[in-house]
Each structure stands twice: as C-alpha cells, then as structure tokens.
Amino acid sequence: MHLSFGGIKALQGVNFEAKAGEITGVIGPNGAGKTSLFNAISGFYRPDRGSVAFDGEDITTLSPDKRAGLGLARTFQNIALFRGMTVLDNIKLGGHTRLKTNVWQALRYFGAAQKAELELRREIEEQVIDFLEIDHIRKYPITMLPYGLQKRVELGRALAMRPRVLLLDEPVAGMNREETADMARFILDVQEQFGTTILLVEHDMHMVMDICSRIVVLNFGQQIASGTPEEVSNNPAVIEAYLGAAA
Amino acid sequence: MINANLKSSYAADERVLNNRYKQAFVYGSILALVLFTLFGNDYLILIASQMGILLIAVVGINILTGYTGLVSLGHGAFVAIGAYAVTIFGNLGAGVIPAGLMPFVSVPLAVALAAAVGVLVGLPSLRVKGLYLAVATLAANFIVIFLIEEDLFAPWTGGMVGLNTNVPNLLGWELDTKREMFGLIAVVGLVSLLAAQNLIRTRVGRAFIAIRDRDYSAEILGISLLRYKLMSFALSAAYCGLAGALFAYFYARILPEQFELALSLNLVAALIIGGMGRTMGPVFGVIIVVMVPEVIKVLFGALAGDSAGAGQLRAPLQQIAFGVLLVLFLLKEPLGINQIVDRILRAANRWPFARG
Amino acid sequence: MGQFVQFAINGLMAGAIYALIAVGIVSVYKATKVVNFAHGYLIMFGAYFYFTFAVIVPAQPWAPAWLASWQPGWMVEMRGDLPMFSPVAAVLDWVANLPRILLGLAGALVCNAILGRVIERVLMRPLMGQSIFAMIMVTVGLISILSGAAQLIWTADAASVPYIAPNMPIRFELFGTMIFLFGTDLVNMAVALLLFGGIVAFVKFTKGGIAIRATAEDQSTAYSMGISVPKVFSRAWVLASTTGAIAGAILATRNGISPSLGLFGFSVLAIVLMGGLDSYVGVLIAAMVVGVLEAMTQWQMGGGWAEIVPYVTVLVVLIWRPHGLMGQKEVERI
Numbered sequence: 005m006h007l008s009f010g011g012i013k014a015l016q017g018v019n020f021e022a023k024a025g026e027i028t029g030v031i032g033p034n035g036a037g038k039t040s041l042f043n044a045i046s047g048f049y050r051p052d053r054g055s056v057a058f059d060g061e062d063i064t065t066l067s068p069d070k071r072a073g074l075g076l077a078r079t080f081q082n083i084a085l086f087r088g089m090t091v092l093d094n095i096k097l098g099g100h101t102r103l104k105t106n107v108w109q110a111l112r113y114f115g116a117a118q119k120a121e122l123e124l125r126r127e128i129e130e131q132v133i134d135f136l137e138i139d140h141i142r143k144y145p146i147t148m149l150p151y152g153l154q155k156r157v158e159l160g161r162a163l164a165m166r167p168r169v170l171l172l173d174e175p176v177a178g179m180n181r182e183e184t185a186d187m188a189r190f191i192l193d194v195q196e197q198f199g200t201t202i203l204l205v206e207h208d209m210h211m212v213m214d215i216c217s218r219i220v221v222l223n224f225g226q227q228i229a230s231g232t233p234e235e236v237s238n239n240p241a242v243i244e245a246y247l248g249a250a251a
Numbered sequence: 252m253i254n255a256n257l258k259s260s261y262a263a264d265e266r267v268l269n270n271r272y273k274q275a276f277v278y279g280s281i282l283a284l285v286l287f288t289l290f291g292n293d294y295l296i297l298i299a300s301q302m303g304i305l306l307i308a309v310v311g312i313n314i315l316t317g318y319t320g321l322v323s324l325g326h327g328a329f330v331a332i333g334a335y336a337v338t339i340f341g342n343l344g345a346g347v348i349p350a351g352l353m354p355f356v357s358v359p360l361a362v363a364l365a366a367a368v369g370v371l372v373g374l375p376s377l378r379v380k381g382l383y384l385a386v387a388t389l390a391a392n393f394i395v396i397f398l399i400e401e402d403l404f405a406p407w408t409g410g411m412v413g414l415n416t417n418v419p420n421l422l423g424w425e426l427d428t429k430r431e432m433f434g435l436i437a438v439v440g441l442v443s444l445l446a447a448q449n450l451i452r453t454r455v456g457r458a459f460i461a462i463r464d465r466d467y468s469a470e471i472l473g474i475s476l477l478r479y480k481l482m483s484f485a486l487s488a489a490y491c492g493l494a495g496a497l498f499a500y501f502y503a504r505i506l507p508e509q510f511e512l513a514l515s516l517n518l519v520a521a522l523i524i525g526g527m528g529r530t531m532g533p534v535f536g537v538i539i540v541v542m543v544p545e546v547i548k549v550l551f552g553a554l555a556g557d558s559a560g561a562g563q564l565r566a567p568l569q570q571i572a573f574g575v576l577l578v579l580f581l582l583k584e585p586l587g588i589n590q591i592v593d594r595i596l597r598a599a600n601r602w603p604f605a606r607g
Numbered sequence: 608m609g610q611f612v613q614f615a616i617n618g619l620m621a622g623a624i625y626a627l628i629a630v631g632i633v634s635v636y637k638a639t640k641v642v643n644f645a646h647g648y649l650i651m652f653g654a655y656f657y658f659t660f661a662v663i664v665p666a667q668p669w670a671p672a673w674l675a676s677w678q679p680g681w682m683v684e685m686r687g688d689l690p691m692f693s694p695v696a697a698v699l700d701w702v703a704n705l706p707r708i709l710l711g712l713a714g715a716l717v718c719n720a721i722l723g724r725v726i727e728r729v730l731m732r733p734l735m736g737q738s739i740f741a742m743i744m745v746t747v748g749l750i751s752i753l754s755g756a757a758q759l760i761w762t763a764d765a766a767s768v769p770y771i772a773p774n775m776p777i778r779f780e781l782f783g784t785m786i787f788l789f790g791t792d793l794v795n796m797a798v799a800l801l802l803f804g805g806i807v808a809f810v811k812f813t814k815g816g817i818a819i820r821a822t823a824e825d826q827s828t829a830y831s832m833g834i835s836v837p838k839v840f841s842r843a844w845v846l847a848s849t850t851g852a853i854a855g856a857i858l859a860t861r862n863g864i865s866p867s868l869g870l871f872g873f874s875v876l877a878i879v880l881m882g883g884l885d886s887y888v889g890v891l892i893a894a895m896v897v898g899v900l901e902a903m904t905q906w907q908m909g910g911g912w913a914e915i916v917p918y919v920t921v922l923v924v925l926i927w928r929p930h931g932l933m934g935q936k937e938v939e940r941i
Binding site: 322324374375378379381382383385386387389390391393394397401402512516519520523563564566567568569570571572573574575576577578581582585 | 642644730733734737739740741743744745747748749750751752753754755756757758759762763873876877880884911912914915917918919921922925926929930931
C-alpha cells in the first residue's frame with residue numbers, strides 16, 4: 005500500500021502477507037513508517053493506494069471498530085489504557101465486542117446484563133488474568149502501575165478480545181532483560197495456546213530474531229527486505245540501513 | 252475501621268454495596284426519604300422537590316459529561332422540551348385518553364421527543380471536539396428557547412407568556428398536593444440514579460468512559476464512536492426531558508425564561524461542584540446548588556428586612572455567589588464534593604491510625 | 608434591489624462590530640488556548656464603564672458644567688440659527704458632547720484593562736497548565752459573577768449613552784436607490800475595522816505578537832526561549848478587555864445600556880467558532896457574513912428571527928466544516 009500525509013510519504017509500496025498462526029516481525033529505524041503501517045491496518049489511516057485484507061477479505065473501507073469485530077486487536081506504542089479505570093475494567097473492555105448487552109438491559113442491570121457481566125468476569129479471570137499473572141493488581145487503577153505492568157495489562161486487554169490477529173506495537177519498549185523475557189514468553193504462549201496470528205513491531209533484535217518466523221524490514225517508508233530471520237540478518241541492505249555489521 | 256474486604260465469589264465481588272456501612276447508608280437513606288415524605292414540613296418538601304427534579308437532570312449530564320466526556324452547555328433545552336411536550340401532549344390528548352392513563356402516555360412521549368432532539372443536537376459531536384461541541388450545544392439551546400418563545404408557535408406553546416400545566420393523574424390518583432408530587436419525584440429520582448449506576452457496571456457505561464479517556468483506543472476495541480456518543484446524548488437528553496416533565500407537573504405554570512441559558516449552566520455547575528463521573532456527585536451538587544440561593548434568601552431576609560430595594564439586590568447576589576462557588580471549586584477542588592467526602596471516609600476508615 | 612443594498616450595508620456595519628468583539632476572543636484563545644465564554648460580559652462591563660464616565664459622572668453635582676455639555680460662545684451662536692436636523696447641527700451637538708465622550712472612552716479603557724488584568728491574575732493564572740475544560744468552566748462561572756456584579760452596581764434599568772461620532776444622517780445613491788445611513792454608524796464601523804486591523808498587525812508583526820503565537824503553540828518551549836508566559840497571558844487578556852471596552856461603548860450607543868448586552872458574547876462566540884477559532888481572517892469573514900445574514904433575515908422575516916441567525920449558521924457550518932471556515936485541523940499523534 006501507499007500512504008502519505010501532505011508531503012510526507014509514510015509508506016511506499018509496502019506489500020507483505022502475515023501467515024495465519026505465525027509471528028511476523030516488522031522492523032526498521034525510527035520514522036520508517038512502522039506505526040503508520042499499523043495505523044493503516046487498524047483503520048485510522050486510509051491508504052492512498054493499495055488495500056488491507058483480512059483472511060482473504062478486503063477490509064480497506066472498514067472503520068476501526070468494525071475491524072475489531074472481525075477479530076483484529078492491537079496494542080499501542082505509548083500505552084493506550086484508560087486511566088480512569090482499574091485493570092479489571094480495562095480488560096473487561098476487551099470483551100466489549102463479545103457482549104451483547106443493549107442500553108435497556110444495561111439500565112436495568114439485574115437480569116440479562118448481570119449474567120453477561122459475571123460470565124465475562126469469570127472468563128477474564130481464568131483466561132487472561134491468570135494467564136498473564138496479574139491477579140494481584142487487578143483492582144488497582146492504571147495510574148498506580150509501573151510501566152512494564154501497564155504494557156502487560158494492555159496485552160491482557162487485547163487478549164480479552166479473543167483476537168484472530170494481534171498487532172503489537174513495541175511491546176517490550178523500555179523494559180529490562182527480565183521483563184522482556186517474560187513478555188516474550190507470554191507472546192509465544194498466546195501463539196501456541198490460542199493460535200493467534202501476531203504482527204510485531206520491535207527494536208529489540210534479540211527478541212525479534214528469537215520469536216518471529218518471518219520479518220519485514222521498512223526504511224523511509226519502503227520495504228527493503230522480507231524473509232526468515234537468518235535471511236534478513238544477512239541481507240546487506242538491511243545491515244546497512246539498520247542492523248549494522250557484526251562487530 | 253475496615254481491615255479487609257474479601258469476597259468469596261465473583262458475584263459478591265461485583266456488588267456495589269459491598270460492605271455493611273454502604274448498605275446501611277443506602278437503606279437508611281431510603282427509609283429517611285419515606286419518613287420525610289410523610290412527615291416533613293411543607294417548605295422543606297418544596298426545596299426537596301426542587302432538588303429531586305434537578306437531580307434527575309444532573310444525573311443525565313453526568314452520563315454525558317462525567318462519563319462520556321462530552322461537554323454540553325445547552326441541556327436546559329431538553330428540560331424545556333420535556334416540560335412543554337408533556338403539557339402540550341396532555342392538552343392535545345385531553346379528550347382522547349382518559350386522565351388516569353395520560354401521564355403513562357405523555358411522559359414517555361415527552362422523554363422520547365427529548366431523546367430524539369438530543370440525537371440531532373449530538374450529531375456535531377461526531378466530528379468536532381470538545382470546545383466546538385460546547386458552543387454547538389449552546390447554539391441549540393438558544394434556538395430551542397427561541398422557538399418556544401416565538402409568536403408563530405404561541406398557540407401551542409403559549410409564547411413568552413407561558414402555559415398552564417396539568418395535574419398528573421396516576422390511574423385515578425390525582426397528585427394535586429406538593430407532598431404527593433414529591434413522593435413521585437423521589438421515586439423517579441431514586442430509580443434514575445440507580446439506572447445510571449447500573450450503566451457503569453455494564454459494557455455500555457464502560458464504553459462511555461473509554462470514549463472519554465481515549466477515543467481511538469475505544470475504537471480499536473470495537474466501540475463505534477458514532478453509536479455510543481449519540482447514545483450518550485440521547486440518554487442525557489432523555490433524563491433532562493424526564494426532569495422537565497416532572498417540573499411541568501410540579502409547577503402550576505411554565506415559562507420559557509425558566510429554561511434559558513442559566514439552567515444549562517446550573518446543571519453543569521452542579522455536576523462540577525458535586526463531582527463528575529461518580530454516582531453520588533450529582534446528589535451533592537444538587538444539594539449545594541439549591542441550598543446556596545435559599546441560604547442567601549434567608550440571610551438576606553434576616554439582615555435587610557423586606558424592603559423592595561433589598562429584593563432587587565438579592566437576585567444578583569445569588570448569581571455572584573453561584574459563580575464564585577463554581578470558580579472556587581474549579582480552582583481548589585476540581586473533583587468536587589465527592590472527592591472531599593472520599594477523603595473524609597478514607598480517614599474514617601483508617602481511624603485510629605494516622606495517615607500513611 | 609434598493610432595500611437589499613440598504614440591508615446589506617447595515618449588515619456589514621453590524622458585522623464590523625462583531626469582528627471587533629471577536630478579536631478579543633480570538634486573541635485570548637491564541638495566547639492561552641482558553642475560549643473566554645464570558646467575553647460578552649467583559650464587553651458589557653466596558654459599556655457600563657463608558658456609561659459611568661460619560662453619563663453618570665458628568666451628572667454628579669461635583670462635576671464641572673462643561674463636562675456635561677460644552678457650549679462655548681461661538682457654538683451657541685452657530686447653533687442658534689441652524690435648522691433642527693442639519694448636518695452641521697449634528698456635528699455641533701456632537702462637539703458639545705465631546706468632553707464626556709472622551710472621558711467615557713478613557714474611563715472605559717482603563718477600568719476594563721484593570722478588570723482584564725485582575726481576572727487573568729486571580730482566575731486564569733492558578734489554572735495554568737491544567738485541563739482546558741477547567742479553564743473554560745471558570746469563564747462560565749465568570750459569566751454569573753460579572754452578570755450579577757453589573758446588576759448589583761448599576762441595576763438592571765436601561766439607559767442611553769452619547770454617540771461616539773456625530774449622528775448626522777447621510778444619504779447617497781447606490782445602484783440606483785437611495786441609501787440612508789447615520790454618520791455614527793459609519794464611524795463605528797471604521798473604528799471597529801481599524802482596531803481589528805491594528806490587533807492583527809500587532810500579533811503578526813511585533814515582538815509581543817510573536818510571543819503570543821509562540822506561547823499558543825507550545826507553552827514550555829516558549830518558556831525555555833525566554834518568553835515570559837504569564838506576561839503573555841496578561842497581555843492577551845488586557846488586549847481583549849480593552850478592545851472589549853471600545854466594542855462595548857459602540858454597542859451601547861447602538862443598542863442602549865442594559866444587562867442584555869452580555870448576550871452578544873454568545874452570538875460572537877458562534878461567529879468565532881464559525882471562522883475557525885484561531886484565524887483572524889476567518890473570523891472577519893464569518894462576522895461579515897453573519898451581520899449580512901442577520902440583516903437579510905430582519906428584512907424578510909422580522910426582527911425576532913434575526914436573533915437566532917448566528918446560532919443556526921454556526922450549526923450549519925460546523926456540520927459542513929467541523930473546524931470552522933478557516934480553522935486549523937488538529938492532528939493527534941496516535
């Protein structure tokens with residue numbers, strides 16, 4: 005696809021396919037267009053030329069909330085949690101598309117809405133909160149959490165959507181070795197247990213090379229390489245633009 | 252002092268009244284209300300009725316501004332629509348629908364009309380951000396009031412002179428005393444407060460808060476901004492319309508000047524003073540907004556006697572006091588009285604231990 | 608055709624005044640990102656100050672007689688043998704009023720400037736850096752305070768004030784029909800447009816103006832560049848209140864003194880939003896358009912309907928162009 009803002013060509017001729025059930029990495033120097041790519045896939049930007057397809061269907065004209073309904077989830081580079089709520093409420097919002105409560109049921113609460121809420125609560129506790137080991141903080145307001153835990157909560161919120169495709173925008177940015185290893189483990193678990201297709205934007209090369217089965221490299225909005233981690237790390241164009249030669 | 256509040260089931264954990272003190276407070280308040288309705292003195296019943304009507308409207312504003320983060324400076328228009336609609340429908344259907352059933356027809360109709368206009372007014376909110384929305388709602392307020400006052404429609408609306416209102420008749424029981432009306436207002440008020448709290452416990456309320464905090468993040472979770480913003484407008488307009496309907500039933504006559512800009516600003520001020528985005532906020536806010544002018548009236552009467560000159564000074568003084576109150580809260584305690592109450596309760600909870 | 612031109616010109620003259628009122632709102636917004644919802648009441652205070660210094664003070668027993676009406680010998684002579692409504696008579700009447708007009712304007716300017724300074728220091732300064740919502744709601748509270756204070760000080764009675772310029776009738780032909788104007792309206796329009804242009808030039812070309820624009824873009828960067836942000840805020844508010852004083856005086860000569868002057872603030876708010884909050888040009892265009900539309904509505908549908916013209920127009924424009932005619936679209940970095 006092609007995407008530009010005014011005079012800035014954010015993406016030029018980026019074209020790749022993320023295979024179902026695999027982890028695909030998107031790397032490149034800052035300003036390469038990785039987040040713009042994600043924003044286009046999420047539906048915030050409409051590409052000037054080209055299209056976005058989900059499981060064979062063209063979704064280029066769908067709004068972001070409809071794409072979520074199809075099973076597309078995403079985390080953000082700068083953490084987009086809702087600061088007015090607790091961890092639990094944030095994660096419950098992940099279940100929004102799967103609940104069917106309408107306004108009248110909501111106003112009444114007792115009855116259909118309550119049942120749906122309790123079911124959601126149970127499911128989230130067992131499948132997301134236990135899975136990500138955040139049960140000790142589930143009642144805390146977001147503002148009280150350290151950065152690393154916030155990122156994990158955001159992952160949990162995305163997981164609560166039971167997504168088929170998960171876009172992770174720098175999930176381990178700013179984390180130390182331990183936290184990164186934890187997060188990588190969680191991501192791998194998600195792929196194994198739920199069979200989710202994962203797209204990953206990251207700068208941490210160790211992690212990317214470790215867990216991704218395919219990698220796409222962007223530079224100045226253009227796609228300069230794509231392939232397995234071995235292929236990409238040996239690609240001279242990639243080495244020059246981003247990786248640097250091995251010392 | 253509460254040491255720990257541990258529950259053994261998710262259902263228990265999800266309850267709102269999750270400890271004995273909260274339960275005592277709520278049930279006790281309901282009991283107090285019932286006793287007050289039966290035995291309270293007439294003047295206090297009047298004041299409490301004013302509070303009740305205003306409360307319903309402010310709860311509506313809380314849904315829109317407190318929970319969804321959309322600012323409206325014109326919701327007084329929906330109160331007006333509710334009041335006039337219920338009266339006009341009552342007059343139109345006088346021969347057709349038996350008096351005992353009339354409120355059950357005209358009130359829902361009036362509320363629905365208010366909600367529909369609410370959706371119309373809310374349409375700009377989809378494309379414009381906070382500031383623009385505030386002015387757009389302001390504009391809508393002026394337009395609605397103008398239409399009510401305009402001579403062209405006077406045969407239905409009474410124009411500048413106003414309309415006489417009907418007495419509600421619930422299946423034969425005529426509520427022709429203020430006390431009986433207060434009973435109705437209290438019940439409706441409680442139910443609407445409860446309904447608003449219920450919203451927050453479901454995905455609808457959460458979606459509102461999500462839109463307030465970070466709308467693109469809400470979209471990514473599948474929340475259609477269009478649908479939910481309009482829903483928020485419709486709900487808040489409906490609440491205001493309901494308050495308007497009760498207002499019309501309570502007072503013998505309604506005039507367009509009762510619903511002007513000042514009302515809209517009062518609603519928002521009550522919300523801010525009481526505490527935005529929390530269930531009890533509107534309650535605190537309404538108590539203050541009704542009590543302060545009353546207190547000034549009493550003080551003034553005591554100090555200045557009954558001269559006409561004093562009367563002229565009283566209204567502007569009330570205005571100034573109101574503005575000063577709002578500004579003070581914004582400067583010193585932007586989260587409202589609710590925050591102050593929270594602090595007190597936390598300190599009480601910790602007692603006898605000191606802070607920290 | 609003739610009527611149309613007459614009303615169109617009336618509309619343009621009204622539009623000029625709206626533009627002058629709007630310049631205060633836009634300037635405060637440009638400098639502080641706050642929309643002053645109480646600007647109409649600042650204007651009202653300006654009008655009341657003009658009234659105080661031009662009518663109340665000269666009427667006091669301790670004020671010199673020439674303040675109330677300056678009638679030197681030569682004037683009485685000239686006036687003596689002139690017919691009632693001749694242009695020269697109108698000019699002479701105006702000259703007789705000149706001392707109190709000048710005193711009124713000066714008093715209004717100074718008092719309103721002080722008022723603006725006080726408001727900024729007491730109400731806006733403490734909120735610096737906090738949410739825009741809080742600052743806007745403070746201006747909403749200010750509405751009540753100013754409105755009540757004015758009623759308290761001056762009571763709600765209506766009154767009239769001396770015209771700023773000679774009230775001569777002017778007749779001329781345009782497009783084949785007679786146009787009828789008052790000199791005072793023309794001067795009002797000229798003053799309004801001149802002031803408007805002056806403010807725009809100030810903001811665009813002087814150091815103070817650049818400081819205002821820098822602070823609007825990014826407060827912390829402006830600070831680190833050595834710009835005194837509090838001073839910029841203060842200056843913006845004083846600018847708004849002084850232009851407001853002149854606008855108030857002009858409005859008062861046109862509509863008389865009454866508490867309803869404050870309501871102009873809201874219709875001008877609608878105009879400002881239509882023009883795009885931070886664009887002087889857009890606001891000028893919007894003001895003229897609304898002025899003319901109001902006049903047209905008054906012509907075709909009577910005075911009452913003209914009241915809601917700005918509000919209907921703003922809603923229509925917002926649906927079509929959500930950021931006003933020439934506003935800047937804010938891009939949020941996701």
